[in-house]
Structure formats: structure tokens, C-alpha cells
Amino acid sequence: MTDTAPDLDRLRGAAPPRNHDARTIAALTSNPGCARRGVMDAAGVDKDAVARELGFPAPFGQSQFAITRGNAFEAQVKADGCAELLTLLRDRLGLDVPEVAYDDLEVVAGNEGRELRHSRTRRLLGRALETGEGTLFDHPLLRLEIAGRPAYLEPDVIAFQLAGRLHVVEIKSFAVVDGQAEPEQVAAAARQSAVYVLALRRLVTELGHDPGRVSHEVFLVCPENFSNRPSATPLDVRPQLAVLERQLARLTRVDAILAELPADLTFEPGEALAESVRAVEARYAPECMAGCEMALFCRDEARACGETGALGRSVRDDLGGVDTIGTALGLADGSLTPSDDLAETAEQLRAAARLRAEALSGALSGALSGAA
Ligand code: SF4
Structure with missing residues (x-):
């Protein structure tokens, strides 16, 4: 605290x-x-x-329909210890995933307290990094410093360990049709995944490991071609990570x-x-x-x-320094006298007002001569 x-x-x-x-x-x-x-x-x-x-x-x-559909798709992918997800990772992406262990970190012995859940997340991920034990960690509760204060982060994702590296698996309910998805939805998913990658990297660093052990490559799992059949796509979130780190610092x-x-x-x-x-x-x-x-x-x-x-x-x-539209208009028509720091902005506003007036009067006289 x-x-x-x-x-x-x-x-x-x-x-x-x-x-x-x-x-x-x-x-x-x-x-x-x-x-x-x-x-x-x-x-x-x-x-x-x-x-x-x-x-x-x-x-x-989201509409209730979209929420229900998303929850059903996620439950399907995660059923039986993420059986469908593993098939995807092995068969579709060709990953060599050996014997699998699945840990759900959402509730600890019936207790949903954040401290307890976070410390279990730390313990299990720490052990995975030390010994390679554990494959799929569902609902890890992470912490990220936001504006100088630690904030709990409730990821609806799976941390997937493969060959000593952790990957984020994000399940989304928007469709991938013929290998293409809505670019805006993919961009939003990439931004969100970057937050999880960053939070996992901070945790891994706190545990004394190289943050590079959390991969910048995340796996996006979506329904394919309007069916409920899942597809998995690797996504490189390095650009989103760079923006996120810069903005968090600001x-x-x-x-x-x-x-x-x-x-x-x-x-x-x-x-x-x-x-x-x-x-x-x-x-x-x-x-x-x-x-x-x-x-x-x-x-x-x-x-x-x-x-x-x-x-x-x-x-x-x-209009840096000019807070209201009224002030901007007053500076533009000369009814307000600018302070020294606004002199340059005021000059630009007056020039813009002059150009606008000239353009309008030119358009008006053109219209009048055309009508004559
Ligand atoms: S100004 Fe924008 S970001 Fe800030 S509280 Fe209002 S709506 Fe939210």
C-alpha cells in the first residue's frame, strides 16, 4: 500500500x-x-x-448478445484444460508443445482476494521460469505501476509457457474471415495484448529474470469464417509496446x-x-x-x-495556451488584446480570420457576377 x-x-x-x-x-x-x-x-x-x-x-x-457470444467462445476454447487451444497451437501453428499442465489462477482455494491471487500468480510463474514446470496459466492477476501507483490488472488471457518463454494468448470473439479480420479490432487487440506483455515483463523482472523471457509475439485466437471453429494468429506487438511505455511515462x-x-x-x-x-x-x-x-x-x-x-x-x-473558443474568436477579430505569451498565436489567428474573410468575399463576388 x-x-x-x-x-x-x-x-x-x-x-x-x-x-x-x-x-x-x-x-x-x-x-x-x-x-x-x-x-x-x-x-x-x-x-x-x-x-x-x-x-x-x-x-x-458491448451488446448482451456479443458478450454472451464472446463468453461462449472463450469457454469452448478453454474447455477440458484448453484442449482446443492446444490442438490449435500444435497442429495449426506447428508448435512443439510437450506434456501440458493447466493452472487457473482466478480463484485461490475459494478466495478471490487480489493480494492472494497476485501472490499465487507470482509463485507459479516464478516456478515456471525456474524449472519449466507449467504450461498454461489462466487468469493471472498482474500488477502494473500506473501514474506512480501499483494497479491490479485483471487479464482475461492465458500466459503460455513454451521453451522457457512466456507468451500471451488472447481470445477474442470477432471473426477472422478468409484469414482477414477487421483492422480496427486487430489493432485494439494488439494494444490490449501489449499491456499484458508489459505487465508480465515487469513481473518477470521483479522475480529476477530477463524480461525478454516474455515474448513480444502474442497469439490471437478468434472464430474462423463465422463458425465457432477457433483459429490462432501470431501477432507482433513491439510497436504497441513502445507507444504504451512512452505514454505510461507521460x-x-x-x-x-x-x-x-x-x-x-x-x-x-x-x-x-x-x-x-x-x-x-x-x-x-x-x-x-x-x-x-x-x-x-x-x-x-x-x-x-x-x-x-x-x-x-x-x-x-x-491554439496552445488559448483555452476557450470565445478567447480565440476575440483574439482573431482584435477585440481582445493578447498577453505577451499569446502574441504569436493571436497574430496567426488574425491572419486566419483575414484569409477567411477574403475567401468568403471572393466567393460571394464570384457568385454575384455569375448570376448577373
Ligand atoms: S476528459 Fe476524456 S479521458 Fe478525461 S474523464 Fe473526461 S472523457 Fe474521460
Whole structure:
């Protein structure tokens, strides 16, 4: 536990903490400057529940049908100690998988406590690296330092040991048709797998081994040609790993964010919830709509304040230092006098306004002469 833990527990209130998963970490690193998301995730706050309580339910989520289908496919691949998975790895990928042992790390002697599950994961993976014992480790509970604080990571994957190296096996329910899958879905799976590879590498390093013993090659298992027949594809996640490590290093430290917040702040449901959420600075951009449960609330807030970020991250970056659309318009038409640090931006805005006016008047006179 760290010193910030009591503050984070208070923020969450009576609700139990939610574990991170690869999707939440991939989304967190896609907006590293957002203190609101950083602190809510660090505290294990159920953002989906908070967004619903605020009247802005998350704009995405899998349908019940897709969830049921995905669960059924995963159960099929893992049935009988992962019999289908082993057939795939041996016959389709030609891997020389010797005698197999399967360990499910989801529950330890009826206990689902995170500490216990994590220490069992460490013990079994440590033994596998030392002695080569064990082949398939299902639901390992990993830990990864996020913004200066360790976060539990609940991977829905299997760690597969082959010839002294660990590979991540990720089971997804999207179809591979004629050897091709939706590029966006494959890219998302690669980003998520990279999170697991990184967390496994950190664990392997803590255990005193070479992190290179966790392979950058993961195995993606998907249904083939709209059937339930699984197919396996090796995926190199080195590019995603490089991006992930860079973005994790850019996250603002949670203790620095907490130091700026009111001492009694909490995200407990109730009348003060919206005010509490607004007390933590956000950095909304339209990209949030695809990855953060709070997106509709933050978009509403950003629009109400006229934030430049509501128009897109590139607009905010281009207007560096100009926080609102009103200020940008005022600088462009000269009704606002810029401070010294905004003089150059103001000059560019005035030039853009001039060009726009010239283009519009040119188009108008062209239309009038054409009509005459
Ligand atoms: S939706 Fe809001 S909380 Fe989530 S990342 Fe975007 S700005 Fe941050």
C-alpha cells in the first residue's frame, strides 16, 4: 500500500474497487493529460456507474448478445484444460508443445482476494521460469505501476509457457474471415495484448529474470469464417509496446493530482457528485467518445465552457495556451488584446480570420457576377 491509498479509498466511497484491465489502461494512456480519468482510475472508481448517476451513461459498450457470444467462445476454447487451444497451437501453428499442465489462477482455494491471487500468480510463474514446470496459466492477476501507483490488472488471457518463454494468448470473439479480420479490432487487440506483455515483463523482472523471457509475439485466437471453429494468429506487438511505455511515462503522478484536490472530495452517489467530478480537471477531446465512460459528461462540460478541446485535440494543440473558443474568436477579430505569451498565436489567428474573410468575399463576388 502507498501513502495515497487512504485518499483513493475515500474518493471511491463505499463501492468496491474495480480492477484495471487492458482496455482501461490502453484508454488511459491515450489521454495522459486528463487528471480526472487518472484519479478515478487510480481509485478504482466505477466510472460507468458514476456516468449513469450523473445522467450521462457511457456512449459505448458491448451488446448482451456479443458478450454472451464472446463468453461462449472463450469457454469452448478453454474447455477440458484448453484442449482446443492446444490442438490449435500444435497442429495449426506447428508448435512443439510437450506434456501440458493447466493452472487457473482466478480463484485461490475459494478466495478471490487480489493480494492472494497476485501472490499465487507470482509463485507459479516464478516456478515456471525456474524449472519449466507449467504450461498454461489462466487468469493471472498482474500488477502494473500506473501514474506512480501499483494497479491490479485483471487479464482475461492465458500466459503460455513454451521453451522457457512466456507468451500471451488472447481470445477474442470477432471473426477472422478468409484469414482477414477487421483492422480496427486487430489493432485494439494488439494494444490490449501489449499491456499484458508489459505487465508480465515487469513481473518477470521483479522475480529476477530477463524480461525478454516474455515474448513480444502474442497469439490471437478468434472464430474462423463465422463458425465457432477457433483459429490462432501470431501477432507482433513491439510497436504497441513502445507507444504504451512512452505514454505510461507521460501520465501525471496521482499523488501530485491528489495534492491539489479538496481534502473531503468523494465520488459517492448523491447531489454533490457532479460538483465533485468537476473539481478534478479534465482534458476532453472527441477521441474520449471511443474509450472513456465519462465522455458524454465531459463533452457537455467542455461545450458549456466553450473549451477548444471540444473541437479536437489538434485544434487545442494548435491554439496552445488559448483555452476557450470565445478567447480565440476575440483574439482573431482584435477585440481582445493578447498577453505577451499569446502574441504569436493571436497574430496567426488574425491572419486566419483575414484569409477567411477574403475567401468568403471572393466567393460571394464570384457568385454575384455569375448570376448577373
Ligand atoms: S472523457 Fe473526461 S474523464 Fe474521460 S479521458 Fe476524456 S476528459 Fe478525461
